[in-house]
Amino acid sequence: MQPREKLVLEFWDRSKELHINNNEYGDFANEFFSLLLKSDIKKGDLTSNFLIKKNRNISAYIAAKETGILAGLEEFNFLNRGLKIRQLKNDGDRIKSGEILLKLTGNAVKILERERTNLNLLQRMSGIATLTYNLNKKLNNKIRVAATRKNLWGLLDKKAVSIGGGLTHRLNLGDGIIIKDNHLKIIGYDFKKAINSVKNSSIYIEIEVENAEQALEAALIIRKSKGSNKNVHAVMLDKINPKEIKLIIQELKIRNLYEYVLLEASGNITPENLHEYSDCGVDIISMGCITNSAKALNMSMEIE
16 A cells, blocks of 8 residues: 555544444444434334233344345444344345345344334445445545545444445544635635644644635645644545646646645535546545435345
8 A cells, every 4th residue: 555545544534433342433323323212112112012922032034125235233233232133244245135134033022113223224324335335336446435424324324434445534523624615714715824723733634625726725835834743634626627636636746735735526526427536636535425315225124
């Protein structure tokens, strides 16, 4: 792996933090699942409580109903503590319609009252992982796609992106600096003030630009501010078409600025135009559609 590739992962990937044994992720998952179950179960599963004896045990399985990438098993096991679970597949596996993914045994009421929440979890995370995987395939491994904060299920969505082979981007507003257009508007587009004001706040500093002039100005200020500090800087090329991005990168190299910044393409990038960005020279492509428009992967739960 080249030094620039290592910096890209250091800057945009936090997947190592997204596991249940990490306190921050584990606490988020616990609180989120508690909210989902509470909102769905309320005072109890009225139908199951009337029809099924409280001590009745059953076995069930969850099967795929279409092809995709499986995600969410670690979270499924965490959510269903107290039930006996036998995994037949693992996170990141490519699954096909009709394949059984896991089997679970335990209290019938508990299994039934969690059915929808369990399926929502696996279907959503697998849908995001599948879309991410397919987008990376379109890029032929030339470049990686990254998530944004345009998501519904927070860190769970970020975890699903990583299982699909994408990068997480920052996990929250405190996880690195991104100077966006609204920040710049408020301070009168003073790029020097913006970059120098945050240099001691985080190792990871990114600034959004909207045209070639801003990109070159930001890169020049970053080069001048480097000195002995350990900041890693990135420039987000927002809503800039691939042809213009190529010209910007060419100019950055001519002016000896390219090596001082990582480059992210973002804004108005869709699965339909993604291939146009694959050869434009950026280090990463971020796409909100990965987490806000992914189709759930179809699955079902059946009683044995």
